[in-house]
Amino acid sequence: MKKTFKIYAVIFIVVMVILALLEVNKKETTNWRKNFNIHEKSPFGLFVFNNEAKDLFKNNLKKIEQTPYDYYTQHKKEVHNIIVIEKELDKESWKKILDEVSNGSDAMILVSHAPKDISDSIGYHSSDISFEEENVLKLTDKKYQNDFIKLDKFPSGRGFSYIKPNVEVLGKTVEKNNSDQANFIKIRFGKGTIYAHSEPLFLTNYYLLKPGNIKYAQDVFSYLQDRETIWFVENDTKVSRFFMRFVLSNPALKYAWWLFLGGLILFIFFNAKRKQRIVPVLEPLRNTSVDFVKSIGNLYLQEGDFHDMMAKKAQYFLNKVRMDLLIDTQNLDAEFAKKLQLKTGKNIEMINEAIVLIRKGQDPYAHVMKEDLTRLNKLLDEILK
Template sequence: MSKTFKIYAVLFLVIAVLLGVLELSKKEVIDWRKNFDINQKSPFGLYVFDHEINQLLNNEVTKSEKSPFAFYGQNTKILPHNILLIQQNLDKSSAEKLLAEVNKGSDAIIINQHFPKFLEKQLKFLTTVVNYEDKNVLKLTDTKFKNDTVFIDKFPSSNGFYYLSSENEILGKSDYYKSELQANFIKINYGKGHVYLHSEPLVLTNYYLLKPENKKYIEDIFSYLPQRKTVWFVDSKSADSEAASSPLRFILANPALRYAWYLLWVGLILFVIFNVKRKQRIVPIIEPLKNTSVDFVKSIGNLYLQEGDFHDMMAKKSRYFLHRVRLDLMIDTKELDENFAQKIHLKTGKNLEKIKEVLVLIKKSQDPYSSVMKEDLHTLNKILDEILPQ
């Protein structure tokens, strides 16, 4: 074992011990954000509710990541059932589909801090905000539930309902300040079914569900739903259980494993940096291959010039030009007549007289008995470069 490797090993162990000490001494920070995520164990996640809902509703719950609009678009003949939404941004299309199902006999319970204006107008209710400071008590109006309450002591939403029509029924109120009784749980008859609206979704979060005294209140809320199948619409970001249980997601979700993962990568990167820097071979200088194409062209040109065979050079130049006409301009070159000249003129836009002049020279180059001068070759080359530049 080399001395350098021993130094790296010691440094690696020292860093690992320091990170371990820092991790053990670090105080865990509680996430008090209202995420309403079924995979989150933070205070305001829905992890506990997600695991208890089947028992609460007698194992008849189906979760759907799709919006109500997409779900009912694919399930057009579904029997009357219960519908559950918790803290969802309900768009107008989904709300219309949901109300259509309620109209046919389904019951919907929506537990949201805020409700869309379309729903307020359609169901004839209004929402308001009452300042409860930082505390609130929720109770139910039915006398048989009079002892079942929930004490909201962390970030109440302070939302409620007012201006209810005669068809609406108040099922629950806020009762922290005796002078202010505010409806927060109402029942609305709609067609053959009913819509239940609750304005405080915090009652379903981990923080409140883990308190035994709150259990009865939650059971009372859902007791208004009939015993039948329930479709729970959840956010796709929180319903992706496969992604949530993936190995990397699991590692990053646990602080100890997350720091171990980071430490592993930092160690590997440092090891590669220090070893590559010392052990890299000298890169040899390789001369690039010399381009001899120009020299070859010059040699061929000098050869023809010395031979003085202008007729042969003119014939080759003519054949190359006709080849390009066939390939680039898509013009047949069998007949070099007036029609051929007109086609080239139309395709290239070049002077017709010069095109006719060059055709005369091309025909001259094709005649093995014609006499070609150096001036003929020069004129041909110049005009061809004007018609079809290289």
């Protein structure tokens, strides 16, 4: 028991030292994934915008966690504003939004990729218009000409490659080496209006925290009327309800938990192994048939009765031919040789030589030598292979 305890102690100390070194040398890494999550404080989350949205929309903002299809199926709304920020929606939800706009609502769609059939029905095509690492977003209205935002981290480069003649361009992507490209447009749709922006990155934490950039966002949303605004956000029910979520969310507690589980498993493993009942060794049953055959073979060799052995080998072979190959063995003639050659695919000379030796073994007066038995055995094994 003392030896086992020492093993546990050494393992525990080694693991603790490794965890301590990992914790000391751990570097905080920045998550640059474009998640557009309202609770994320990473560079491309929407935590800042989510906190500023109430003031931006004068406390007339309502965040909805349902899909537009589910929400509008359950609620009949007066005309209002709709906001969608880089959110994947099913086609039925898009159609519900278009129905609301047709009835007089306004929609602000800030997505880099919209379903093609939806964008086609609205009146534009979106695609990659830039591959530069930096660009500038500007509005075309003269009263906003001093308000712009510079995208210097992973801009999507998306814009509108084609728009219908009746579509109004409200904003553009400006680059040094390329001509200006539309990225913010206004489309009349039924009784309402759709505002489509192809670069929602300007709403993320990284850009809104830079001085002056909030003004561009305010200018974009100023096109919406002063009325109730519905913002469709990601469903917060995706947050884990697991009872261990607090422990697992804290690095120190998480390491302690996994260390405890690892130690428990090691203890169970070693303890069970030490107390396990000795399993008796059972000798496998011997195949006495093989020993019997060897004994009979040795007896024949000692007696030197090669003729009898040759006759039995021939008898066994012919019986095998009748049962497996369905060939009549009464007459060992040319026709028999031909059938055997067709069924086995062996050389006819080999088969004829084997027939001669079989007849010799069947002849009680023939003189059989050890070499004849050896040759017959080899031929018959080769034919039946």
